[in-house]
Amino acid sequence: MTAAATSPAAVPTTVSPRHALLEGLIATATAMAAEELRALTTGIVAALLDGTAQADGALQARLRAGNLLRERQFAFLHLASAALERELRGAIAQLRPAPVASPLDLALVPYEAMDQQVTLDSVARPFDSEHADALAALGARLAVMLDRPVLRARQNPFRPEVFIGALQQAWVACQGDETAVPLLLPLLRPGRCYDFGAILAALNLALERAGVALPGRPKAAAHDASAGRRQQEAVLADGLQRLFARAPAPAEAAAGGADAGPLLAWLAAQPRGAGGTRLHGLKAQAPAGTVSHTHATTIDLLDAVFDTVAADGDIAADIRDLIQLAQLPVLKAALRDQGFFFEADHPARRLLDLLSRMGWERAQVPAAGPHDPLLAAMRHSVATVTADGAADGGANETAFAQAVTALEASLRADEAATEAALAAPVAAALRQERQAAAAQAARAAVAQRLAEAEGAGNAAVAAFLRTRWTDVLTVAHTLEERKPGAVRNAMQAMDELLWSVAPKAAADERRRLIARLPALLAVLNRWLDVIRWQDAERLRFFAELAECHAALVRAPLDLAPARQVALAVEATRLAAERRQATAVAAPPVAAPLADPAVQAVDALVRGAWLEFAGTAGSAPRRVKLAWISPLRTLYIFSNGAREEAFSLAHDVLARHLREGSATVLAAEPLVTRALGRAIGALAGNDADGGVRAA
Structure with missing residues (x-):
């Protein structure tokens, strides 16, 4: 039993959706951690x-320490839960905009705190790499939810270090006890x-369900594929x-109803041939009265699948x-449970879909030999269900589930390799x-400062920030992981420059300028x-900057209060006009039109196969999507044999799909495809109320 973290008794009557979502994330993280504590x-x-x-010392x-922890286990559980909630809230609070501090302020960090941070970093690093x-x-x-251009790894409030x-x-x-720390x-x-x-x-x-999509990915696109699958399943x-309900009630009663016991007993008594029992002709061979309309339909549908x-x-x-x-183990599983036909995750159906998909992929890799681990x-999976069927008269759901679990584990191992x-x-x-x-975050930060800062009217400084300082901020973002505080330092320097x-x-302002x-x-x-940046342009920029600073320092002595107010009002008006001019000059951002090619790229998952048209008369090339970058901007394809074929950016891949030079190969599960074809054929043959002949 774990103690729940304490929380304030008073709950705000109204909270923003963002705040409610953050509270939900904290609750999820603390609850899952408490279960494992x-x-x-x-x-x-x-x-x-x-x-x-242990070493002797x-x-x-x-x-x-171990005995004390065992004695104080419940106290430790309470302390750990409370500390985790407190740390998560503190980490999230640090993401709020902070009041503007004096630029270029430096503070000494105690050695003990630095040592503790280094130790935490080293312990958390394996978890960071693994996940x-x-x-x-x-x-x-989280960056999308918080309207931030980027959220660095050390700013993630749910990182393992916390x-x-x-x-x-x-x-x-x-x-x-200090010795136990x-x-x-x-x-x-x-x-x-x-x-x-x-x-x-x-x-x-939780964020995905709340509609927080990854950057650059339309929210609706992530759900289009699943919505289409749900409609197809319906x-x-x-x-x-309708197919199972076509039999007249008297005929069903004469065949013993839907009880599969007699038919299963007869199937269990049949000798198992070397090639496995075939479903063709099975209805004609079964004893009279053991095959009802439901059983016959089951056999016909599975016959179509195989x-x-x-x-x-x-x-x-x-x-x-x-x-x-x-064939025979699957038939017995379907006779016992019609969920095989209605549930895509039924173990027996899942096994057939996995085997057929893996068999299709095996055909795409000519180098696959008889010693392939996946083969x-x-x-082994087929042997598991057939051996179980031989032992108890028919493979049960547990055997199929075990076979599926083992097969999926093999696929995960292959993906890891x-x-x-x-x-x-x-x-x-x-x-x-x-x-x-990093470059995108740098451009956004510079654009925001130029739209807001009073000093943005200086053309030389504005041009410098849009070019050279954007490069500086880009480098600062890339250095942030190894040198925390790099971005803050570069941002403070930009603010100080503006x-x-x-x-x-005022004279005080000019004195502060000289000092800083x-x-x-x-x-x-x-x-x-x-x-x-070492060329002559750098010298010219600092020369212009020096002239600007000199002009500011040489300004007249303190002006009358009324004149100072007038200048402040004028500066505010000019800043507002500058922001308005920027907004007018920027082209209106129209809502992006739905692009089927972009949506197709957004819907891709690892393991998907694509066919690219050949060049100069060469044959088309089929490749497997082996890796997708976290922000879905880059896609790496392999030839199916753990070798890189090539990589493409999101927009390039979308262009290939749009132009028809690339095609996503259909990945419809085999059982779904076979059942869809069989329903129409069986319904036509069964229109007069009869059952298809064997």
């Missing part, structure tokens, strides 16, 4: 008390900490229901033969995407050295 605490106690893994300290994609997607969604820091706080409060963090590692994969997946899902279910497999030349021949061996996994093989191009793509996101060229009506100029110029020059 007891098991995590037990694991920490066991690690502390494990004498075999630390043995007594660890034993004392990099989920963290990037969550950060992108959870680990809360655990350390609870540990220190629970132990009360450094004992916890070295114990935390993947496998002995929170399940960050599940937590991040739940947070991403049409299929309606056709199946006929579709046999006739599908796109599925590898060895996999087509392998699937045929599962062994497919053979593919991702490892593509580590170099993936790393390059991530760097490219981060660079593009302030320095704004009118200075050396630090400003030093920071500007350091950043310009970073981007290696």
Whole structure:
């Protein structure tokens, strides 16, 4: 039992949707962490008390800490839950706009705090690497929700470091012994900490359901494919229901109703041939009275499914033969549970869909040999259901579920191996995407300052910010992970530069300008050295800047109060006119038209196959989508054999689809496709109330 984190008794009567969503994310994260906290605490106690893994010098300290944690377990659970909620709220509060501080202010950080931060970073790093994609997607969604151009990794309030820091706080409060403080963090590692994969997946899902789409992805596009599938499933279910309901009641009663027991018993008594039992002719062979209309329809539908497999030349021949061996186990599963026809995730149906899809992919890779691990996994899955059927007269749902689980695990292992093989191009793509996101954030920050700042009227400074300082901010964003505070420093320098060229009506302002100029110029020059801007244009800019500053310093002495007010009003009017002129000059942003090509790219998932037209008379090329970047700006394709074929940007891929030089190969599940074809044929044959002959 874990103690819930305390929360204020008074709840605001009205909250904004954004605030409510953030509260929901905090509740989700704390609840999921609380569910794991007891098991995590037990694991920490066991690690502390494990004498075999300890050096002699630390043995007594660890034993004392482990025994104390075991005694104070419930207090630790309460402290950890409360600390996590407090840390999450604090991390989210840091995302709010802060009051403008004095530019270029520096503060000394205590050595103990720096050491603690370095330790937390090193402990959290393996978790950050393991869940990099989920963290990037969550950060992108949070940035969209908070109307920010970008949210850096260290600003993500749900990063593993926050959870680990809360655990350390609870540990220190629970132990009360200085010698025990450094004992916890070295114990935390993947496998002995929170399940960050599940937590991040739940947070991403909550944001997606709330309509927070990834940048550049229309909200509706993410749901188009699923909506189409739901509509298709509804049409299929309606056709199946009408097909199963066509039998006259007297005929059904004469056949023993829908009880499948006699038919299943007869099937269990049949000898199993080397090639597996075939469904063709099964109705004619069954004893009289054992096959009702429902049973006959079930047999006919499955017969059509397996006929579709046999006739599908796109599925590898060895996999087509392998699937045929599962006819009898699948029939028995469908006779026991008609959910096979109505539920896409029914274990037996899921197994057929997986086998057919993997067989199709196997046919696309000429290098796939008989020792392919996925081929062994497919053979094992079929052996699992056929062996279970031989043991109890028919494979049960558990056997199919086990086969599906094992097959999906093999697919995940293959995906992991593919991702490892593509580590170099993936790393390059991530760097490219981060660079593009940094440049976009830099341009947005400069544009915002130029639209608001009083000093933006200086043409030389405005041009400098749009060009060189945009490059500086881009570099600062890329350095932020390794050097926290780089972006803040560059932004403060930009604000200070704009302030320095704004009118200075009072003597105090001019004195402050003189005092702050050396630090400003030093920071500007350091950043310009970073981007290696060393040509004569740099000298010209600083010469113009010096003239501007000199003119401001040489301004007349203090003006009369009335004159100062008039100048302030005039400056405000000019700033408003400048903002209005900028808005008028900018072309109106029209709502983007629905582009089927863009929507098709947005709907792509890993594992999808595309066909690209050949060039210079060459044959078309089929490739597999092996990786999608977190912001969905880059796509890496492979040849299906864990080798990179090429990579494309989002807009380039959309252009290929729009021009017809690329096509997304249909991935409709085999069972759904076969049932859709069979319903029409069986309904026509059954129009007079009869059942199709064997």
